[in-house]
Amino acid sequence: MDQQLEVFIAVAEKKNFSRAAEELHMSQPAVSQYIRALEDQIGTRLLERTNKYVKLNKAGEIVYDYAQEITGLYTKMQRLVDDLTNKTSGPLSIGASYTFGEYILPHVIAEMLDEYPLVEPSITIGNTKDIAEAVLKHQLDVGIVEGDFQHDKLMIEPFAEDAMHIVAAPGHPLAGQDQVTPQDLEKEKWIVREVGSGTRTAADNMLKSIGIAPEKMMEFGSIQIIKESVEAGLGISLLSHWAIRKELDMGSLTILPVDSLPFTRKFSIVTSSPYRTKALDTFLSYVTKVSSPGATD
Incomplete structure (x- = not known):
């Protein structure tokens, strides 16, 4: 799965770079780098940043909605492939x-x-x-x-x-x-x-x-x-x-x-x-x- 999306979802849900980094077991600079790379790829800012919080802007809300769907599809695909060789589990x-x-x-x-x-x-x-x-x-x-x-x-x-x-x-x-x-x-x-x-x-x-x-x-x-x-x-x-x-x-x-x-x-x-x-x-x-x-x- 695209790690940029995983990092973006974590930041959007935690509303904080530090808490997202802690959840993902990453450094805060690494999280910031993933977010900047995703925004460069999309072509616009996705987050509004202040000293107290981080929140989604309108573009960010769209990306977050589809990022959840993409990650859900990826997880489902992986489970179906795993099923070919494994017992009923997961x-x-x-x-x-x-x-x-x-x-x-x-x-x-x-x-x-x-x-x-x-x-x-x-x-x-x-x-x-x-x-x-x-x-x-x-x-x-x-x-x-x-x-x-x-x-x-x-x-x-x-x-x-x-x-x-x-x-x-x-x-x-x-x-x-x-x-x-x-x-x-x-x-x-x-x-x-x-x-x-x-x-x-x-x-x-x-x-x-x-x-x-x-x-x-x-x-x-x-x-x-x-x-x-x-x-x-x-x-x-x-x-x-x-x-x-x-x-x-x-x-x-x-x-x-x-x-x-x-x-x-x-x-x-x-x-x-x-x-x-x-x-x-x-x-x-x-x-x-x-x-x-x-x-x-």
Whole structure:
């Protein structure tokens, strides 16, 4: 890999020549020389320097974005070549949206590492939009996203369905009803994820499908906070069966009986290249094995 790009990425992320030199086990003058050579090659300055910090200018932001993609591609190429002669092993960068990442992925990883201990997974959890963007930039080897996700530059493979239920605290007025109507639901305060989240998209689609538009909605940034808030009686929410299994068993949440529910959505595998390392192929085999049966429970 071009060492100029490696040095540039380190300086951009550390915002300091000395800290970048320390991370790269190089001298500070050597780091400065690499940066000057890269700027000469590009034909313009890439960094704004002061006595206190170093930051990217507009040109630097462009170079940094593509440098990350180039280094990601180089790493992926090296792993694929290594795979030709080696066992299933090595680093594997996995991204997952919150529901899958927090409630399913740990079981997948545990089962895989039990048989393939030489695989070195690293996990990034984020909303569907952010995970897809990281895969597109080759910062992640694979992403697992929620909902009917589409992207013309990524390969998307639906592999499981996720059942989603409207839940409330056991003491909520709607919890004791034999049947809850859309009109009942429209009057309630809804607790939802942020825009860009697969769980939020599912909630928006579900509300549209039953023809209601609640006026009272609160946005929270994680499923765990949403569950705690629903348990505390702040409102109701649409959540994955995977995310609420423990709470249903403990009786701290209850499913509201609504016609046409549960609402279902897809889990999809997202990749940016048809070439897969042994580690990635192994991981994907465990993803479908571990998640598919339970996703529709």
